[in-house]
Amino acid sequence: MRRKQGLAAAAAVLACGAAAGLVLTGRDAPAAAPEPLATAEVTRGDLVDTVSVEGELGHRGERELTAARAGTVTSVPAPGAVVGQGGALYAVDLEPVVLMYGTVPLYRPLRMGVPDGPDVRQLERALRALGYGAGLTVDRHFSAATAHAVRRWQHAAGLPRTGAVTAGQVVFLPSQARIAETPAAVGAAVAPGRPVLTVTGTARAVHVELRASRRDLVRKGVQVTVELPGGTTARGRVVSVGATARKPEEEGAEATLDVKIELTGRAGTGGLDRAPVTVALAAERRRNVLSVPVEALLALRAGGYGVEVVEPSGARRVLAVRTGAYGSGRVEVSAAGLRAGLRVGVPEL
CATH class of the missing domain: 2.40.420.20 (conserved putative lor/sdh protein from methanococcus maripaludis s2 fold)
Known part of the structure; x- marks a missing residue:
């Protein structure tokens, strides 16, 4: 109390x-x-x-995408653009790098003769969702039908019709990707491992740097209230609480924990990409x-x-x-x- x-x-x-x-x-x-x-x-x-803490409104699921091959960046979407399955995330030497939905990273080239695996199944599922699934069985095996579907998709996407899929052609992400930052501009030379895009999911979320002494106020699933820019409020739910306290940048300041909150209400969040908010946490x-x-x-x-x-x-x-x-x-x-x-x-x- x-x-x-x-x-x-x-x-x-x-x-x-x-x-x-x-x-x-x-x-x-x-x-x-x-x-x-x-x-x-x-x-x-x-x-x-309640106890009020400061937070920042942004988007969930931020991650950095790096180049899988060397070349020159020839196109990138504008920050704020949303790319869905089958859309180009960016292009290198005029060849698009396409988004497909899946949770397994493309860690190996997929072609005839590769061992069976879940990455094959998610490729086949994506090909079928994009309309290239005629005669294709969605399973863990890369068959001749899979190679045929890949060539049809490559032809439509403007890629060489090899029948094999590489990380230089496809990026698997769980859902739509929103472009947050474009560290590699058009004309930039890239090499494998160089950052090209920073993407997020489309769902709005709040990030809080919570003082470690207030750890008892939050746990995964706890409901909170978020005061948005303009004075409106929205309901939220804690989706993650960092397990490691972060060392403070200023001497004498308290260590903090990284807390992520997803918004569950329908209140409008405005057109701002990022904005300061206040989060009310239930103390008792x-x-x-x-x-x-x-x-x-x-x-x-x-x-x-x-x-x-x-x-x-x-x-x-x-x-x-x-x-x-x-x-x-x-x-x-x-x-x-x-x-x-x-x-x-x-x-x-």
């Missing part, structure tokens, strides 16, 4: 209340007590105490408790806090309460006779 943080917030509110004459001498309101300008309902439900959840807005608390001269209950008839009484957790501008309260549905005074400060 972040009791100290909640009490500090309440103290600031009550300090303003004292200046307005709202600090009471006991449990009964004085005769000269000012009329509350508004009331709020006592509600029952879950109260979540109090279930099925009574709560009121923090502004409803009154300081009692005898000590502790109270709320001014406003009856439907207009009669008022000050009720001493015990406070608990704070979250989302509300505070947990309990007292004999306090129940959901009652209304309490909320002075304008």
Whole structure:
């Protein structure tokens, strides 16, 4: 429970209340007590105490693509472009490097006579999805039918019709690729292993460098709230938490953990490629408790806090309460006779 943080917030509110004459001498309101300008309902439900951390909005699945053969870059997509299966990621010496969907990297040339394997199956699945699967059985074996389908695809793509597939022709990625950066511009000479593109997935995500001391606030699958540029909010879910703390760049700073969050709501994220956001992490959840807005608390001269209950008839009484957790501008309260549905005074400060 972040009791100290909640009490500090309440103290600031009550300090303003004292200046307005709202600090009471006991449990009964004085005769000269000012009329509350508004009331709020006592509600029952879950109260979540949150901690806000800074993050950066970006995209999931960033990775670097390197050249598989030497040559001159003759085309690259513009940053922000999205390439789907069958599309060219870039071209070297006018020959495209094509995206196909799959999870196994193309670690060997695929041709007649190669041992059976899952990389063959994903190639055949991609060829069929692209419309070159007539007479092709999707399995782990590179057959004559596979070679025929490869030659048909190569002809349509503008590649030499060899019937064999190399890493200089195809890159396997799980889904569509969004172009993030193009370190090798058109006209650049490349060699095997040189970076050509940085790509991401198309799903938006948030990256947080979380202080290691706050590791207990996150775990995979935890729901969070993200405040986006413009003040809108979106729901999110933690998809990964780094297992190794990163050494701080500044002396005296705390080590951090890499936390990735995927957005699960429908709130618009705008057209910005990257943007700062605020992530609300649940520090504690109090279930099925009574709560009121923090502004409803009154300081009692005898000590502790109270709320001014406003009856439907207009009669008022000050009720001493015990406070608990704070979250989302509300505070947990309990007292004999306090129940959901009652209304309490909320002075304008």
